[in-house]
Amino acid sequence: MDDKLRERLRTAAEAHRPDRERMLARVERGMAEGLSARTPSGPLPWLRVVGATVAVCCVLAVGAYAVTSAGGGQTRGGQVAASPVPSASASASAVPGRVPELRTEDGPLWADGAVDPHSNAYWAQSNVTLRTTQPLSSLTVELRIAQTGGVNTTGSWRSLPEQDFTVSAQEKGGFLVYRWTLKPGRTVPVGTHTFAGQYNHAEGDRSADGDYFTANAARSTGHRVSVGDDFTSDH
Structure with a gap:
């Protein structure tokens, strides 16, 4: 031609x-x-x-x-050249799952979750408060921070003795997941205890509506209890 x-x-x-x-x-x-x-x-x-x-x-x-x-x-x-349409799987992977149904009290165990007031436009701390009226022979606390952009760990702490727990922080399923697990042979005493996860995030006011935590424990009698809470703005 x-x-x-x-x-x-x-x-x-x-x-x-x-x-x-x-x-x-x-x-x-x-x-x-x-x-x-x-x-x-x-x-x-x-x-x-x-x-x-x-x-x-x-x-x-x-x-x-x-x-x-x-x-x-x-x-x-x-x-105008058409832009590629993102696949359904790619869109879904960017959106964390829904917060499950949680209860804040079960037997001797009570729980609450709140974003620390000292958080700012670049960094935040999420606090998990547990109160038990009976000693606990086992305890696992999981704090899930939704990946809303730029979320990465800067550390964690708990009010109970450090040597009593195994601690981890990893990215999983659209969340930054903190886990505290009581070591075998150790006991959580009666009282109020705090577990906190710290993290950077994208600049601005970060919404914590997709964040939540769970706590699974066993009393000395062997009976298991489970609690959890989210971090919505009404806390």
Whole structure:
């Protein structure tokens, strides 16, 4: 194909402007006629509507193909390249799961979660408060901080003795997860105890609505109890 012919094809393709409004109007008329007819004659109404819709799509597709072919596959001024649509899996992975149903009191154990008032536009601390009226022979506390942007750990602490717990912090399922596990043979005494996770985050007022914690424990009798709470703004 010589350059003159290529240029003529390109000019003709760019000059072609399908009358979309007229074609859509015809589709709408076809739908109205198909729905109002009591006894269909010929193809069923829904087949006529589908056929008209396919025809419109074909006209638009042919026009776009002609412009692309004439231009050798290159985009020209006045044309907009379509942006890729993110996959469902990619979108879902950026959004942490919902906060599960939690209860703040179970038997001798009570719990509360709150963002520390000393948090700022770049850094925050989430406090988990546990109160037990009986000694606990086992305890696992998990604090989950939703990955809202730039969330990464800067440390953690607890009011109980450090040597009594195994501590970890890791990214998991869209959360920064802190875990404190009481070591075998150790006991949590009666009283009020605090577990805190510290972290950086993207600049601004971070919402803690997706954050939550759980605490699973066992009394000396072996009976297990479980509590948890979220960090919504009403705390």
